[in-house]
Amino acid sequence: MLGLDARPASPGEPLPPDLDVVVVATHGRDEEKVLIEAARSGVPYIGLVASPKRGAVVLAGLDITEERRARIHTPAGLDIGARTPAEIALSVYAEIIALRPQVARAARPAAGSVAPQAVAENVDPVCGMTVAITPATLSLDLAAGRVYFCGPGCQHAFADDPSRYAHA
Known part of the structure; x- marks a missing residue:
């Protein structure tokens, strides 16, 4: 929900090597x-x-x-x-x-793994908030490219009248 891969651990189990x-x-x-x-x-x-x-x-x-x-x-x-x-x-x-x-x-890469990549970000055109781009990030596809939003309120406002947000 918040963009973390959260997993419970059981006592006695070794920790995965790639934890941050x-x-x-x-x-x-x-x-x-x-x-x-x-x-x-x-x-x-x-x-x-x-x-x-x-x-x-x-x-x-x-x-x-x-x-x-x-x-x-x-x-x-x-x-x-x-x-x-x-x-x-x-x-x-x-x-x-x-x-x-x-x-x-x-953060350190585990043996044999690829170093972590920087988190991709974009700016929500409605509220100006910086949004981390994940598979769960709300977005709309436009001719000019994909637009990302912080939440459903901004996504709906943009979809209702994209011309209000000409800077997008």
């Missing part, structure tokens, strides 16, 4: 092993969903270097006053977006 983000939200169950593996393998963003107090205790107990420990974000997410699971997920996603330039620079 690991978020641990297990309420204290089997989190240490995943955090250590992610930190040692160089995953660019590692987040632990926990209270500040529990997060500090978990970090202190990890058998990793201080440098690796410092890369684990806990509590994961931006401090927006999130309380519900959906709000916490939004705050974590917002932090990942905020740190995206650092995550992209730190």
